[in-house]
Amino acid sequence: MRLTLRAAAITLAAIAATFGLDPFRNYQLATAAGVFAAVAGLTVLIGLTGQLSLGHAVLMAAGGYGYAAAATATADVAPLPVALLAGLIGAALTAGILGLLLGLAAARLHGPYLAGLTLALVIALPSAANVLPLGGEQGRSAPLLPVPEALSSLIAIEQWHAWLAIVISAAAVTPLVALRSGRHGLRMRAVLDDETAARLSGVNPGPVKTGAFVAGAIPAGLGGAALAVATQQVAPGGYGIAFSLLLVVAAVLGGLGSIGGAAIGSVLVVALPWLIDTAAEAVPADLGRRLDGNLAVLLFGAVVIAVTLARPEGIAGLLTGLRRPKTAPSEPAPTPPGEAPPSNDSKPSTNTER
Amino acid sequence: MHTPTGTTVVAALTAAALLGLVACSTPGEDDTPGVTDDTVTIGTHQPLTGPAAAGYSTISAATAAYFAYVNDNGGIHGRDIEYIVKDDAYDPANTQTAVRQLVTEDRVFAIVNGLGTPTHASVLDYLDEQEVPDLFVSSGSLTWNQPGVYPNTFAFNADYVTEGAALAQYAIEQRPDATICVLGQDDDYGEGVLEGVEAVVGGNEIAEIQTYSTANEDLTAQIGAMMEAGCEVNILATINGFTAMAVGTAAALDWFPQWYVSSSGGDYPTLAGYLGEDTAPLLLQGMVSVNYLPFSPDDDWVELFHRINEEYNDGAPFTGNTVFGMSVGYLFAEALAAAGEDPTRESLVAAIESGDLLGNGIVPLSYGEDDHAAYRGVGITTVDDGVQDYVGTTYSVAAGQVTTVEAEPVPLEHEGIPQPPQ
Numbered sequence: 001m002r003l004t005l006r007a008a009a010i011t012l013a014a015i016a017a018t019f020g021l022d023p024f025r026n027y028q029l030a031t032a033a034g035v036f037a038a039v040a041g042l043t044v045l046i047g048l049t050g051q052l053s054l055g056h057a058v059l060m061a062a063g064g065y066g067y068a069a070a071a072t073a074t075a076d077v078a079p080l081p082v083a084l085l086a087g088l089i090g091a092a093l094t095a096g097i098l099g100l101l102l103g104l105a106a107a108r109l110h111g112p113y114l115a116g117l118t119l120a121l122v123i124a125l126p127s128a129a130n131v132l133p134l135g136g137e138q139g140r141s142a143p144l145l146p147v148p149e150a151l152s153s154l155i156a157i158e159q160w161h162a163w164l165a166i167v168i169s170a171a172a173v174t175p176l177v178a179l180r181s182g183r184h185g186l187r188m189r190a191v192l193d194d195e196t197a198a199r200l201s202g203v204n205p206g207p208v209k210t211g212a213f214v215a216g217a218i219p220a221g222l223g224g225a226a227l228a229v230a231t232q233q234v235a236p237g238g239y240g241i242a243f244s245l246l247l248v249v250a251a252v253l254g255g256l257g258s259i260g261g262a263a264i265g266s267v268l269v270v271a272l273p274w275l276i277d278t279a280a281e282a283v284p285a286d287l288g289r290r291l292d293g294n295l296a297v298l299l300f301g302a303v304v305i306a307v308t309l310a311r312p313e314g315i316a317g318l319l320t321g322l323r324r325p326k327t328a329p330s331e332p333a334p335t336p337p338g339e340a341p342p343s344n345d346s347k348p349s350t351n352t353e354r
Numbered sequence: 355m356h357t358p359t360g361t362t363v364v365a366a367l368t369a370a371a372l373l374g375l376v377a378c379s380t381p382g383e384d385d386t387p388g389v390t391d392d393t394v395t396i397g398t399h400q401p402l403t404g405p406a407a408a409g410y411s412t413i414s415a416a417t418a419a420y421f422a423y424v425n426d427n428g429g430i431h432g433r434d435i436e437y438i439v440k441d442d443a444y445d446p447a448n449t450q451t452a453v454r455q456l457v458t459e460d461r462v463f464a465i466v467n468g469l470g471t472p473t474h475a476s477v478l479d480y481l482d483e484q485e486v487p488d489l490f491v492s493s494g495s496l497t498w499n500q501p502g503v504y505p506n507t508f509a510f511n512a513d514y515v516t517e518g519a520a521l522a523q524y525a526i527e528q529r530p531d532a533t534i535c536v537l538g539q540d541d542d543y544g545e546g547v548l549e550g551v552e553a554v555v556g557g558n559e560i561a562e563i564q565t566y567s568t569a570n571e572d573l574t575a576q577i578g579a580m581m582e583a584g585c586e587v588n589i590l591a592t593i594n595g596f597t598a599m600a601v602g603t604a605a606a607l608d609w610f611p612q613w614y615v616s617s618s619g620g621d622y623p624t625l626a627g628y629l630g631e632d633t634a635p636l637l638l639q640g641m642v643s644v645n646y647l648p649f650s651p652d653d654d655w656v657e658l659f660h661r662i663n664e665e666y667n668d669g670a671p672f673t674g675n676t677v678f679g680m681s682v683g684y685l686f687a688e689a690l691a692a693a694g695e696d697p698t699r700e701s702l703v704a705a706i707e708s709g710d711l712l713g714n715g716i717v718p719l720s721y722g723e724d725d726h727a728a729y730r731g732v733g734i735t736t737v738d739d740g741v742q743d744y745v746g747t748t749y750s751v752a753a754g755q756v757t758t759v760e761a762e763p764v765p766l767e768h769e770g771i772p773q774p775p776q
Binding site for chain 1: 445446447448450451454455458459471472475476479480483484540541542567568569570
């Protein structure tokens with residue numbers, strides 16, 4: 001109940017914030033919201049079960065394609081809100097099923113092998129888009145959701161899409177938070193700490209790992225749907241290997257396992273390339289063109305190294321560290337950074353850096 | 355429950371909000387975006403990097419050079435044309451962001467000459483919804499000619515079906531018994547050209563049909579299969595880089611068939627850039643292509659464009675892309691001149707729909723209220739000794755029927771600076 005209230009409060013705050021933004025910034029916010037949902041799924045997957053997925057972009061794309069297919073099919077016969085809902089169900093289903101298949105493999109693979117498998121998926125995406133009925137490089141288009149009549153004099157379409165994207169990612173992330181702080185989260189941490197010990201205490205690691213993969217895939221799919229709402233298009237070009245690695249970067253920067261960190265990470269991932277583009281336009285054209293595209297990658301690399309050296313727990317840990325002495329001096333034994341809040345039944349001794 | 359999560363999310367969202375506390379999203383401003391007393395700002399998305407860059411990145415530079423020439427000569431209705439070029443690397447995901455930035459942040463008057471079928475298709479609905487004039491799309495897809503669905507979108511290239519039909523017609527006139535094959539890009543481009551070829555020679559008469567994807571930079575399998583099928587005339591619906599690759603791959607296999615190439619991939623100077631100045635005249639000897647813009651070395655337009663290229667484009671290599679880019683610039687300037695003293699988005703679209711624009715093509719523009727296609731006819735060009743020129747055969751294509759027509763070049767007037775209609 002508390003969680004729902006908090007989620008609603010944050011969602012409302014985010015929607016209120018859209019009024020302070022111009023249309024392009026709102027479009028970026030919508031993108032960041034979609035990325036946030038995916039990074040939240042990824043951060044829980046890596047942070048709580050230690051399964052490194054480098055292919056979360058494919059799960060996002062799967063969700064996007066699922067959304068586009070279902071929404072386009074329903075838009076012909078039903079009103080747009082119904083099409084949106086059908087699209088979201090389609091997104092969750094496609095990403096969930098793909099996540100399940102991946103999870104089944106993941107339960108048998110460890111570390112680099114799983115990373116390799118998921119990486120191969122990203123590389124295969126453009127070819128898959130050509131072979132499967134996914135519209136090749138042109139991709140699939142999704143219906144444009146216009147601003148409702150009652151709001152049309154008040155807000156622009158970008159702002160409306162930002163609202164939709166915020167609500168979609170709230171709906172994707174809230175269950176994830178509940179899952180993380182509940183019994184399933186506990187089981188995941190048990191498996192991460194020591195599979196044999198977990199097995200001895202009656203926790204079967206296989207289903208836990210597979211379940212975690214599905215739980216991390218569905219938000220990613222919904223994130224893909226949110227992007228499709230904002231751009232009316234899903235194309236393989238948008239979900240390339242660079243983007244997939246950026247999702248991991250966002251999770252690491254924010255702090256593995258931390259949902260708040262995922263939010264910070266995704267805003268950075270969306271805003272930083274654009275800031276650099278803008279800066280590159282200010283310097284002489286020739287130099288700017290050479291820097292453009294390369295500088296973003298370079299800077300991300302530098303930031304990741306700096307953050308992991310200075311704050312291995314990510315930016316979220318930094319904020320917690322600043323806040324703790326002032327507001328919560330009476331908190332019990334320090335929680336490992338990036339961890340879920342200590343609830344009554346959780347052991348305060350798990351390690352996220354595996 | 356006191357947790358770090360809630361506050362950090364709020365902090366993150368606040369940070370997002372602070373990123374741009376500039377303006378509100380509230381719609382409903384009345385003035386015409388992009389038009390001030392002394393400037394008109396327009397924008398475009400072009401592949402300046404990525405797989406299509408080598409073939410097409412010079413187009414926007416040529417257009418910008420033409421606008422600089424116009425601005426130096428007083429502009430249009432006293433306004434300078436400012437041309438914002440955004441790189442999308444030929445990737446629809448980038449086009450989405452670039453075009454939104456142009457429309458909402460740079461507040462452009464119109465999008466002019468957005469390049470590419472997959473890229474531009476991804477912003478078509480958005481531009482329609484925002485009612486932004488979407489002029490002279492740089493692609494021959496039939497998508498751009500749907501006045502009922504997209505009232506503000508106008509094509510520029512002769513459409514791919516027209517090109518395919520004209521190439522096939524010339525092929526059967528020149529070599530009635532030849533085995534005809536088609537190699538096409540796996541999108542609207544390849545499909546359109548194939549449709550045109552089929553309309554002329556019949557679906558069963560094409561010996562081999564191969565496709566490729568721009569993501570996969572290798573044509574060995576496709577060229578091998580075409581060689582195996584005994585193709586004699588290869589009609590290519592390829593972008594420049596892949597035309598060069600097809601010709602080069604075939605030469606490596608010691609195979610020298612006849613190449614009939616669509617205009618988007620048949621620009622000799624650009625291909626020579628890929629194949630090398632020494633080998634290109636040999637490999638491309640006799641290559642047949644189509645064009646609808648002035649291209650003869652002694653043409654007045656070409657002479658003017660050469661001069662502008664020297665003066666405003668640092669003397670960059672002069673190719674078909676240079677002519678294409680400057681012709682687009684000319685057509686936009688002509689439309690802007692016809693849109694009146696105080697142009698609005700409506701008057702700009704109306705000026706094009708009036709059918710009074712002449713452009714500078716060798717066949718008349720076909721714009722009208724019910725027709726947003728630009729050129730419905732093309733002229734055949736061939737390469738001889740490293741020089742590409744019209745052979746004098748011009749076709750008009752309507753409903754799959756190809757008819758021979760006379761070319762009607764537009765004479766150059768007022769030094770290539772459009773004047774307001776009297």
